[in-house]
Amino acid sequence: MTTVISEKTDHFLSQLSIPENSFQLAAAERALQLDFPTTRDEYWKYTRLSKISKGAFTDSFEQKEKLDIEDQLVSNEFIVIENGIVREDISQYQKDYKIEISDASSPKTLKVNSSDIFSTINRAAAIHNVKITIGANKVIDTPLQIVYLNHSDRIISNTQLEINAEKSSKSTIVITNIGNEGKESFNNHVMTVDVAENAHLTINKIQAGNPSNYNISTEEIEQDQNSTFKINTVTLKGALVRNNINIAVNGQNCETHMNGAIVTKEKQHIDNHTFVDHKVSNCFSNENYKYVLEGKATGVFNGRVVVRQDAQVINAYQNNGNILLSDHASINSKPELEIYADDVKCSHGSTTGQLDENAIFYLQARGIAKENAKKLLVAAFIGEVIEEIEHEGTISLIHRLFKEVHNWDF
Template sequence: MQIIEKESAASVNWQLNGSFVLNPELRRKALEVLDQTPFPTTKTEAWKYTRVAKIKNSSLAIQENPVAVDGHVALDENSLRYVFVNGHFSADLSSKTYPEGLKIEALSQMDPQETVIFGTDIPLEGEVFSSINTAYATDGLYVHVSAKMQIEPTIEIIQVNTGTNVLSNLRHVLVGEAFSEVRFVQRSISVNGSENFTNVISEIRLGKNAKLTVDKLQEESESCFQISGELVSQQQDSNFTINTVTLNGALVRNNLTIEVDGQNCETHLNGAYILNGTQHVDNHTIVDHKVANCESNELYKGVIDGKATAVFNGKVYVRKDAQKINAFQSNGNVLLSDDATINSKPELEIYADDVKCSHGSTTGQLDEDAVFYLRARGLSEASARQLMVGAFVEDVLQKIENESVTNRIHSILKERFNWVIE
């Protein structure tokens, strides 16, 4: 019997030249992983419902030199703005000053001795896209909030792709020291961009009693790919919240791994995905409760139309000594067409006995009796359906406190779906 060797991830037909920001030894390890590991297929459990062959077979290239884009890309004129175009920092579009107690710098502008520790805690073995990011990251943002500092302006990290067949690898490092507080908006957009691939990892570290919030808005063009990962470490009494809203993109995969290393932590993961056409969006989350007396809440909702597909796989671990954990996980979906698809798999893995944990998943279509009721009171069918869709996703969107983000979400829903959600 002939044994067919699987092609390693290192054999892709991509142009991978450029200057890379992570330390050489770590990059060498990542390249070894790529040389030994094939791209995931639907036989790979973590990628069972997400096919990445289109990414693998694309003729992608890393852009070696920065390019300029026109236009104002920030959501809030009062925010601190840091813009990356095709994987490179754009000083012209970014803020020039920042408050005392805050250090912000593009990785490409830092001394290599400062960046040597970045990425050392990221698992690489068997992880193709993390290894690609580690080996070929061209830039990213380092943010360090000093202890007891409360940073008032929101920090916007804006990832722009432009042109065609561009591979952008970005690595962000966000650190909140003890008793600090900071809010981020992480936004991915296309400016005349098509068939591009953005591969981004954010390392997030919260010290004792730190509070860090991320509003993540994904609105790249309908032909672009994105794989995004957040790796979060929480120390005692810290509070981490991430709100992920996916509104466009051909294939989007979000990998969230939260390690709760200290007692009395709060972790909040919220997500909304509103899909049409042939979009595919996959949300994979892991919350790992390692110690006692913590709480996590997870709420993801999807509205899926056309031939779009969605995946939700959320897993909560409660370790043996992690008693008195409250962990709640919910995924709800509405299918607006007969061709729309959702694969939902919420999971709990519990090794402690004094816990309160629950998980659930619901999938269905809009209630036609409710639509009829609203139409009988003067609403058009389209308005009735919009009202019900808005009510369904509103409990996720209302968790976003940044008004500029919610305004942008409503603007995209109006532009792309002709929906008006109040």
């Protein structure tokens, strides 16, 4: 059998030092047969990857002895991952969370799609694998924070995260990707999540790295019966951010929530692809993504809900609201429903517009300056997403970031 090797992928991989072990070499071999998707691929229709595929990234760097992460922390339990390498010396966590850090060389439980080039590259080039287990019946109030840092220029960090929320557990994980000093770095993130029976898991993601950063996250979530899973994504910066959230609802009586607040400016491109696969009956899913785009920012929202043939009594809702604040901002929205069962209530809505002139005028008449009136309206618009985060420390971090990035107060 002859195999065609993609030149671009070959070039991309040649810059990386693939760990010398059979598992990762095999993954690299597989990656070579995959090409970077183009806008001709439906799944990547609105996102151009040439900056990543042609980019010269490196994975070698010098570790910094001291990392200034104090102002990013929202919890006193945290794991620090610097340029894809776990810094156990700085990390700090109690026994509540069982954390296993291993090198990425032996076959893992990590389930990735072998035809997806980014997760295959991740598999080939990752250094560390972080596995978090929340033990059965454990209810943990303190969130665990994963602090990703990319502080070298043109660094690629292939990060792997596995989360197992065991039966009847309840916990919150906060993933932050902020304050990256490295220019044009690329975080290629793969995460798999298992939410077991009766478990409650919330993941809050905050993406506000260097505006020249690239970030591609592939997240595979599986839910067992009676479980609740919630993922909140807040994105403020990134030259190219793509979040692929794929949720398979395998058990009955599950609840799934996805929320997103994207407020960005300049020439940034934020792309959220979500996919909820309702395989069984009696489930509920809700999705709410809000975009506020300024400058030359472009936004992409693609929400897909599939209700399989025998999955009856499903309520699935999708909402996507977009506000364009400047002449040059643009948004592409594609909320999809694929329904093969009949006893369902599914709906989606998508709106695109601008701030209500009358509302601004009203606020101005009450003595609020125009700029502030606008901020107030935007805050109200995305407020319903931020409210979902339900953790004060995280919310105040987000408020602070808003202040820093957009000079906005809530």
